[in-house]
Amino acid sequence: MDKSLYFNDLKVIEFATVLAGPSVGLFFAELGAKVIKIENKLTGGDVTRSWKLPEEDSKAPFSAYYYSANWQKEVLMMDLTDEDDLLEINALVKDADLVISNFKAGAAEKLGVGFKQLKELNSRLIYASVNAYGEEDTRPGFDVVIQAETGWVYMNGETDGLPVKMPVALMDVLAAHQLKEGVLLALLERERTGLGSSVSISLFDAGVASLANQATNWLNLQSIPQRLGSLHPNIAPxxxxxxxxxxxxxxxxxxxxxxxxxxxxxxxxxxxxxxxxxxxxxxxxxxxxxxxxxxxxxxxxxxxxxxxxxxxxxxxxxxxxRNMQEVFDVPAAQNLILEESMPDGTVSKRVKTAVFKIHQ
The missing domain is CATH 3.30.1540.10 (formyl-coa transferase, domain 3)
Structure with missing residues (x-):
């Protein structure tokens, strides 16, 4: 079965910005869902529109970073503090299946788009949210901060060098995978009960949950993982x-x-x-x-x-x-590229997130 048909009857409203939440929206878009991305028109939209490399056109409406998590989404510029815009959003939510957000604790409720508020409009709605440290914690937490706090930075780098962050926003990527899994379970549960639910993940939890053998080396042996460059703590060579x-x-x-x-x-x-x-x-x-x-x-x-x-x-x-050019010289990697013609006429590219294969 064509993967793009799996969720072609699913409607997703995406309030989320940056990487983790939009990656979940991208996942469902790849599987055929209609994804409506609500961006803040007061701030110029998703902040990653402006996260540009020096060689990018500073006046262009999009960045390469923005492309990484956005494809085949209908973008609406809205002001959630505007009564008319909020009414339009509520109308969209009434027949939506999934909402994706990454508001700080309490912010969604103040704006009128919290889970309990939207559930009153649509009892089947699944509300998926990403936060930094937990549902009630108001601290901001960008990826690198969470990497540092969950042990990733400490154990990454050369033996005689400084701690080093991962070169991708790994906490966002891991949190997105966790949230997708939670949403899929919520969709399954809705098939059984007819009711929606709230699903959330914190970047902190996703980071700790992914420490794998490095965590168990400490938990069972009290061995603190040290920086080894690319070497493995348990295997050689x-x-x-x-x-x-x-x-x-x-x-x-x-x-x-x-x-x-x-x-x-x-x-x-x-x-x-x-x-x-x-x-x-x-x-x-x-x-x-x-x-x-x-x-x-x-x-x-x-x-x-x-x-x-x-x-x-x-x-x-x-x-x-391989460097990045060499990676995408490989036919298998080329097969994972998604292209999209943008409103400004450019053709954007990003990598698929739904790369599993299903056979019957």
Whole structure:
């Protein structure tokens, strides 16, 4: 079934701005929903319209950042403090299925667009909201602040360097995924009961919930994750970067002994397999610096494409470190691009968010 048909009878009203909330709207737009994006006409619309790189046209009505979470949405510029605009919004809500918002605590209610207020107009309405720290917490919290407070910044960066934020607004991305999951469950529940509900996620909760093994290393062992660059705290060699004879950076990830042994065979270093320092993953972790020295010298004897080909054939995980241009030179990545003609005549591009496949 064509994914764009799954929600072609769904109507979404999006008050949300920036990335997390609009990403949820984008998800449902990709699945066929009609998404009406309400932007604040008093402030020039979604703030990301103005988040431009130096090379972007400062007078253009959109930014590349804005494109990232907005596609196939009907945009209405409204003033929620204007009685006529609010009446128009209420009329839209009466037959809507989903509202997406990211107002600070109490703000939606003051404007007349809180869950309980809109529920009076439409008992089937699902109200999805994103906040920084919780439904009752009024603190503002942009992504980088939440990254810092949930441990991500502390453990990211080189061993001898400063803490570093992730290069994408990861807390927003993670919160959007959580909110989508909640909305899908709310839609399922509505099929059973006929009633809508409120679904919310905080950036803080999404950040902590995604710490995975780094959290359990602390919770079970009281081991505080440290900055290791791209290295893995539990596996070696994993995340190590080595350069080839044509000066290409390759990243290694041998997650099993079999893969480690395969890498040694490919590199012509069978002695490392039987070296007492590297017999087990635990020993390789203990001696990862000397191990990296051995591998670094041997990688320089290979041309990158030659080594990548052999490793693929032998099922040894290894990858070239690509920049963004190189990523989108790959046909598989090109297939994930969504284009849209904008009102100003430009053709915008962004990456799909609904990239799963369903077969019957």
């Amino acid at each position: 994993y995340g190590d970067t080595f350069f080839t004879s044509d000066n290409k950076a390759l990243m290694v990830s041998t997650g099993t002994d079999k893969q480690w042994q395969g890498l040694c065979k490919i590199l012509g270093m069978p002695d490392l397999v039987t070296d007492n320092r590297y017999l087990t993953n635990a020993l390789r972790l203990e001696h990862r610096d000397s191990l990296a020295d051995h591998l670094r010298e041997r990688f320089l004897r290979f041309e990158s494409q030659q080594l990548l080909r052999i490793c693929r054939e032998q099922q040894v995980p290894i990858a070239q470190i």
